[in-house]
Amino acid sequence: MTKIALFASGSGSNVQAIAEAIEAGKVPAEIVLLVCDKPDAFVVERAEKLGIPVFAFKPASFESKEAFEAEIASRLHTAGAEYIFLAGYMRLIGPTLLAAYRNRIINIHPSLLPAFQGKDAIGQAFEAGVKITGVTVHFVDEGMDTGPIIDQECLRIEHGMTRHGLQKAIQKIEHSLYPNVITNLLNGNREEQN
Numbered sequence: 060m061t062k063i064a065l066f067a068s069g070s071g072s073n074v075q076a077i078a079e080a081i082e083a084g085k086v087p088a089e090i091v092l093l094v095c096d097k098p099d100a101f102v103v104e105r106a107e108k109l110g111i112p113v114f115a116f117k118p119a120s121f122e123s124k125e126a127f128e129a130e131i132a133s134r135l136h137t138a139g140a141e142y143i144f145l146a147g148y149m150r151l152i153g154p155t156l157l158a159a160y161r162n163r164i165i166n167i168h169p170s171l172l173p174a175f176q177g178k179d180a181i182g183q184a185f186e187a188g189v190k191i192t193g194v195t196v197h198f199v200d201e202g203m204d205t206g207p208i209i210d211q212e213c214l215r216i217e218h219g220m221t222r223h224g225l226q227k228a229i230q231k232i233e234h235s236l237y238p239n240v241i242t243n244l245l246n247g248n249r250e251e252q253n
Protein backbone atom coordinates (compact mmCIF):
# COMPACT_ATOMS: atom_id res chain seq x y z
CA MET A 60 0.00 0.00 0.00
CA THR A 61 1.34 3.41 -0.93
CA LYS A 62 0.96 6.01 1.79
CA ILE A 63 -0.72 9.14 0.46
CA ALA A 64 -1.77 12.51 1.85
CA LEU A 65 -4.79 14.48 0.70
CA PHE A 66 -5.02 18.29 0.82
CA ALA A 67 -8.42 20.01 0.82
CA SER A 68 -10.06 23.32 1.74
CA GLY A 69 -13.78 22.72 1.22
CA SER A 70 -16.54 20.19 1.35
CA GLY A 71 -14.35 17.16 0.73
CA SER A 72 -16.53 15.15 -1.63
CA ASN A 73 -13.38 14.06 -3.50
CA VAL A 74 -11.70 13.04 -0.24
CA GLN A 75 -14.77 10.94 0.52
CA ALA A 76 -14.75 9.36 -2.95
CA ILE A 77 -11.05 8.46 -2.70
CA ALA A 78 -11.48 7.06 0.82
CA GLU A 79 -14.46 4.95 -0.31
CA ALA A 80 -12.56 3.65 -3.35
CA ILE A 81 -9.67 2.63 -1.06
CA GLU A 82 -12.10 0.96 1.33
CA ALA A 83 -13.63 -0.94 -1.60
CA GLY A 84 -10.17 -2.24 -2.53
CA LYS A 85 -10.05 -0.29 -5.81
CA VAL A 86 -7.09 1.96 -4.94
CA PRO A 87 -3.84 0.49 -3.51
CA ALA A 88 -3.26 3.29 -1.02
CA GLU A 89 -3.57 4.31 2.59
CA ILE A 90 -4.50 7.89 3.47
CA VAL A 91 -2.06 8.82 6.22
CA LEU A 92 -2.92 12.51 6.55
CA LEU A 93 -5.50 15.08 5.50
CA VAL A 94 -4.06 18.59 5.37
CA CYS A 95 -6.61 21.39 5.51
CA ASP A 96 -5.96 25.15 5.53
CA LYS A 97 -9.48 25.91 6.80
CA PRO A 98 -10.17 24.31 10.19
CA ASP A 99 -13.94 24.99 9.83
CA ALA A 100 -14.25 23.28 6.45
CA PHE A 101 -16.67 20.35 6.18
CA VAL A 102 -13.85 18.12 4.92
CA VAL A 103 -12.39 18.05 8.45
CA GLU A 104 -15.61 16.54 9.80
CA ARG A 105 -15.72 14.02 6.95
CA ALA A 106 -12.09 13.00 7.51
CA GLU A 107 -12.62 12.51 11.22
CA LYS A 108 -15.66 10.29 10.52
CA LEU A 109 -13.56 8.32 8.03
CA GLY A 110 -10.81 7.86 10.63
CA ILE A 111 -8.25 9.86 8.62
CA PRO A 112 -5.64 11.76 10.70
CA VAL A 113 -6.07 15.51 10.17
CA PHE A 114 -3.69 18.46 10.25
CA ALA A 115 -5.90 21.57 10.04
CA PHE A 116 -4.17 24.92 10.36
CA LYS A 117 -4.76 28.63 9.91
CA PRO A 118 -2.19 30.09 7.50
CA ALA A 119 -2.47 33.46 9.27
CA SER A 120 -1.10 32.00 12.49
CA PHE A 121 2.24 31.27 10.77
CA GLU A 122 4.90 33.84 9.95
CA SER A 123 5.01 32.93 6.28
CA LYS A 124 3.98 30.41 3.66
CA GLU A 125 7.45 28.89 3.96
CA ALA A 126 6.82 28.38 7.69
CA PHE A 127 3.50 26.58 7.33
CA GLU A 128 4.75 24.51 4.41
CA ALA A 129 7.78 23.44 6.48
CA GLU A 130 5.37 22.35 9.24
CA ILE A 131 3.25 20.44 6.69
CA ALA A 132 6.37 18.79 5.20
CA SER A 133 7.50 17.69 8.63
CA ARG A 134 4.08 16.16 9.40
CA LEU A 135 3.99 14.46 5.99
CA HIS A 136 7.39 12.90 6.61
CA THR A 137 6.38 11.73 10.08
CA ALA A 138 3.25 10.15 8.59
CA GLY A 139 5.34 8.55 5.84
CA ALA A 140 3.38 10.12 2.97
CA GLU A 141 4.85 9.30 -0.45
CA TYR A 142 2.44 11.29 -2.61
CA ILE A 143 0.22 14.34 -2.17
CA PHE A 144 -3.16 14.53 -3.91
CA LEU A 145 -4.85 17.93 -3.89
CA ALA A 146 -8.62 17.60 -3.67
CA GLY A 147 -10.03 21.11 -3.68
CA TYR A 148 -7.03 22.67 -1.90
CA MET A 149 -7.46 26.30 -2.91
CA ARG A 150 -3.93 27.51 -2.31
CA LEU A 151 -0.83 27.55 -4.52
CA ILE A 152 1.81 25.02 -3.49
CA GLY A 153 5.05 26.85 -2.69
CA PRO A 154 8.73 25.99 -3.23
CA THR A 155 9.11 24.24 0.15
CA LEU A 156 6.56 21.51 -0.60
CA LEU A 157 7.43 21.37 -4.30
CA ALA A 158 11.05 20.63 -3.38
CA ALA A 159 10.07 18.02 -0.78
CA TYR A 160 7.62 16.22 -3.11
CA ARG A 161 8.97 16.90 -6.61
CA ASN A 162 6.72 15.22 -9.22
CA ARG A 163 4.71 13.66 -6.42
CA ILE A 164 2.01 16.31 -6.06
CA ILE A 165 -1.11 15.85 -8.16
CA ASN A 166 -4.18 18.05 -8.52
CA ILE A 167 -7.72 17.70 -9.83
CA HIS A 168 -9.29 20.70 -11.55
CA PRO A 169 -12.90 21.05 -12.75
CA SER A 170 -12.23 22.15 -16.36
CA LEU A 171 -10.39 20.95 -19.45
CA LEU A 172 -7.09 22.67 -18.76
CA PRO A 173 -5.58 24.91 -19.98
CA ALA A 174 -9.07 26.44 -20.22
CA PHE A 175 -10.54 28.07 -17.11
CA GLN A 176 -7.65 27.99 -14.68
CA GLY A 177 -8.01 29.25 -11.12
CA LYS A 178 -11.06 29.67 -8.95
CA ASP A 179 -14.64 28.77 -9.92
CA ALA A 180 -13.69 26.97 -13.13
CA ILE A 181 -17.21 25.53 -13.36
CA GLY A 182 -18.75 29.02 -13.18
CA GLN A 183 -16.21 30.33 -15.68
CA ALA A 184 -17.09 27.59 -18.19
CA PHE A 185 -20.82 28.12 -17.62
CA GLU A 186 -20.56 31.89 -18.14
CA ALA A 187 -18.39 31.44 -21.24
CA GLY A 188 -21.14 29.32 -22.80
CA VAL A 189 -18.80 26.55 -23.91
CA LYS A 190 -20.51 23.35 -25.02
CA ILE A 191 -17.78 20.99 -23.86
CA THR A 192 -16.00 21.12 -20.53
CA GLY A 193 -14.68 18.49 -18.16
CA VAL A 194 -12.14 17.51 -15.54
CA THR A 195 -8.33 17.43 -15.57
CA VAL A 196 -5.87 15.62 -13.31
CA HIS A 197 -2.32 16.98 -13.56
CA PHE A 198 1.05 17.15 -11.86
CA VAL A 199 1.54 20.30 -9.82
CA ASP A 200 4.29 22.77 -10.66
CA GLU A 201 4.89 26.32 -9.46
CA GLY A 202 2.12 27.77 -11.66
CA MET A 203 -1.61 27.85 -11.09
CA ASP A 204 -3.18 24.76 -12.72
CA THR A 205 -0.29 24.55 -15.19
CA GLY A 206 1.60 21.27 -14.61
CA PRO A 207 1.78 18.34 -17.05
CA ILE A 208 -1.61 16.76 -17.68
CA ILE A 209 -2.09 13.13 -16.60
CA ASP A 210 -5.69 12.56 -17.69
CA GLN A 211 -8.86 14.37 -18.70
CA GLU A 212 -12.51 13.51 -19.13
CA CYS A 213 -14.93 15.67 -21.04
CA LEU A 214 -18.57 16.49 -20.61
CA ARG A 215 -21.12 18.09 -22.97
CA ILE A 216 -23.07 20.99 -21.48
CA GLU A 217 -26.55 20.14 -22.71
CA HIS A 218 -29.02 22.87 -23.68
CA GLY A 219 -30.86 24.07 -20.59
CA MET A 220 -28.37 22.65 -18.11
CA THR A 221 -28.19 24.82 -14.99
CA ARG A 222 -24.97 25.82 -13.27
CA HIS A 223 -25.93 23.51 -10.41
CA GLY A 224 -26.58 20.67 -12.84
CA LEU A 225 -23.19 21.24 -14.40
CA GLN A 226 -21.52 21.16 -10.99
CA LYS A 227 -23.23 17.86 -10.17
CA ALA A 228 -22.14 16.34 -13.49
CA ILE A 229 -18.54 17.52 -12.98
CA GLN A 230 -18.47 16.08 -9.45
CA LYS A 231 -19.75 12.74 -10.70
CA ILE A 232 -16.83 12.57 -13.16
CA GLU A 233 -14.33 13.68 -10.52
CA HIS A 234 -15.41 11.00 -8.08
CA SER A 235 -14.61 8.21 -10.51
CA LEU A 236 -11.74 9.79 -12.48
CA TYR A 237 -9.55 10.74 -9.51
CA PRO A 238 -9.51 7.29 -7.84
CA ASN A 239 -8.78 5.70 -11.26
CA VAL A 240 -5.90 8.06 -11.98
CA ILE A 241 -4.46 7.50 -8.50
CA THR A 242 -4.61 3.75 -9.03
CA ASN A 243 -2.88 3.95 -12.41
CA LEU A 244 -0.21 6.25 -11.06
CA LEU A 245 0.51 4.10 -8.01
CA ASN A 246 0.59 0.98 -10.17
CA GLY A 247 3.28 2.60 -12.28
CA ASN A 248 1.13 3.00 -15.38
CA ARG A 249 2.16 6.60 -15.79
CA GLU A 250 5.76 7.74 -16.18
CA GLU A 251 6.76 10.29 -13.60
CA GLN A 252 7.87 13.63 -14.99
CA ASN A 253 11.55 14.50 -14.90
Ligand code: GAR
Nearest residue numbers: 069070071072073074147167168169
Ligand atom coordinates in the same frame (compact mmCIF):
# COMPACT_ATOMS: atom_id res chain seq x y z
C1 GAR B 1 -13.46 20.11 -6.95
O1 GAR B 1 -14.40 20.36 -7.97
C2 GAR B 1 -12.06 20.33 -7.44
O2 GAR B 1 -11.90 19.95 -8.78
C3 GAR B 1 -11.90 21.81 -7.28
O3 GAR B 1 -12.50 22.07 -6.03
C4 GAR B 1 -13.61 21.19 -5.85
C5 GAR B 1 -13.56 20.59 -4.47
O4 GAR B 1 -14.73 19.87 -4.20
N1 GAR B 1 -10.54 22.21 -7.31
C6 GAR B 1 -10.12 23.34 -7.88
O5 GAR B 1 -10.87 24.17 -8.37
C7 GAR B 1 -8.60 23.54 -7.88
N2 GAR B 1 -8.22 24.62 -8.69
P1 GAR B 1 -14.81 18.91 -2.94
O6 GAR B 1 -14.35 19.72 -1.73
O7 GAR B 1 -16.26 18.55 -2.84
O8 GAR B 1 -13.94 17.73 -3.20
